[in-house]
Amino acid sequence: MKITFCGAAGEVTGSCTLIDTGTTRVLVDCGMFQGEHAYTRNFTPFPFDPGSVSAVIVTHAHTDHIGRLPKLVKEGFTGRIFATHPTRLLTKLMLQDAAHVMKDEARRYDRPALYRPNELGATNDLIHGVDYDTEVRVSDDFTFRLREAGHIFGSAFVEIEAAGKRLVFSGDLGNDQVPILRGTASLPDAGADAVIMEATYGDRLHDAPEQRSRRLADAVRDTVARRGTLLIPAFSLERTQEILYELNGLVENKLVPPVPFYLDSPLAIKVLPIYKEFSKYYNSEAASLKNAGDDFFVFPGLHITKSPDESRAIEEVPSPKVIIAGSGMMHGGRIMHHLSSYLNDPNTTVLVIGFQSAGTVGRKISEGAEHVTIDHVPVEVHAKVDIISAYSAHADQAKLLRWVTSGKTEPKRIFINHSEPKAAAALSEKLRTEKLLDVTVAEPEKPYDI
Numbered sequence: 001m002k003i004t005f006c007g008a009a010g011e012v013t014g015s016c017t018l019i020d021t022g023t024t025r026v027l028v029d030c031g032m033f034q035g036e037h038a039y040t041r042n043f044t045p046f047p048f049d050p051g052s053v054s055a056v057i058v059t060h061a062h063t064d065h066i067g068r069l070p071k072l073v074k075e076g077f078t079g080r081i082f083a084t085h086p087t088r089l090l091t092k093l094m095l096q097d098a099a100h101v102m103k104d105e106a107r108r109y110d111r112p113a114l115y116r117p118n119e120l121g122a123t124n125d126l127i128h129g130v131d132y133d134t135e136v137r138v139s140d141d142f143t144f145r146l147r148e149a150g151h152i153f154g155s156a157f158v159e160i161e162a163a164g165k166r167l168v169f170s171g172d173l174g175n176d177q178v179p180i181l182r183g184t185a186s187l188p189d190a191g192a193d194a195v196i197m198e199a200t201y202g203d204r205l206h207d208a209p210e211q212r213s214r215r216l217a218d219a220v221r222d223t224v225a226r227r228g229t230l231l232i233p234a235f236s237l238e239r240t241q242e243i244l245y246e247l248n249g250l251v252e253n254k255l256v257p258p259v260p261f262y263l264d265s266p267l268a269i270k271v272l273p274i275y276k277e278f279s280k281y282y283n284s285e286a287a288s289l290k291n292a293g294d295d296f297f298v299f300p301g302l303h304i305t306k307s308p309d310e311s312r313a314i315e316e317v318p319s320p321k322v323i324i325a326g327s328g329m330m331h332g333g334r335i336m337h338h339l340s341s342y343l344n345d346p347n348t349t350v351l352v353i354g355f356q357s358a359g360t361v362g363r364k365i366s367e368g369a370e371h372v373t374i375d376h377v378p379v380e381v382h383a384k385v386d387i388i389s390a391y392s393a394h395a396d397q398a399k400l401l402r403w404v405t406s407g408k409t410e411p412k413r414i415f416i417n418h419s420e421p422k423a424a425a426a427l428s429e430k431l432r433t434e435k436l437l438d439v440t441v442a443e444p445e446k447p448y449d450i
């Protein structure tokens, strides 16, 4: 059996790995490249014939794991796409959002889009929802089951039995004690011939999870005391829902004073019903709140602003107030007009709760920039910037090391993907010296024999 990394090798985007048993070809994820040269790279043909692939197993609905699915279908894939039930619905939403963004960019830069919103039907029709922990048969020599990854709602890692071997693909693994989500499942006790694992934060340790809601409460209280505005730029899928969950707890337990909260993110608003539909996947704390009748996406003071007019009207409301809006990296979306209005006010706080890529406004203000440019207009930064790393959606080094040895039998071999070279080197060093494991840092498009 051969596995080939067709993305997310030496980098954190474009996840797409081909497994070839000789008789069955299956992809794990088919994600979009992001960052430098992404546009050209996403148009580059796949290094395999899409028509020869029987199935795609999707680990979760982030665009860097699903964003090239419509391209795969356009280029001849007619097999089945498997995902957990929440991921199936979230994938449809996220692809629709990605297609609209690309349509706008195509118009703005006068260039073709990778695919258009009206081309998504064929892909959506191929997606099949499957349960966690249930064996799914792709062919006579290929079965798999999805296990809880704890990264975002619906996320999974994959255990595969194929051609007499057992493989595990981590997908993206979550942090510890994440609001709403269940914890990451353990590896199979029977071991694995190979574990293919992410190492996004293979060289870092996060703040303790208990820091999260305490620092969020501090930020709200401080904003109210200064009669200022708290801006929380948040990713629409998962981070926004986690923040709402924590704010619900803070408001209902009177740990913060009453203040208006605005959920100003159209995509995040569309995601909420999917969380509600699949409450059976909540962790025990979220499930007991739900069973006690607490809808944690609704709390006193929360306003949901759907239209652009409602979004602009937030400015008319006197401070103090709290605004949660995308994009999480302050690189587009409704957060941009709020940043234009409030960054120059010393009573504003910007709460940075996610990874900020180089070149984004988020990265600049996190690094202390005194002015930034928004829509070609220079804006002075007098706002306070507060960074909470404990909200990271990815496992840190300690969790990755714990997970990889969580089964009774150690894996025979490890491949590291979904990582910048520095993080991969740090994690592989630890795996070799502390866990005595055989580690390979995946190289792009090189077939490995298992």
Ligand SMILES: [Zn+2]
Residues within 6 Å of the ligand: 060, 062, 151, 172
């Ligand atoms: Zn992810």
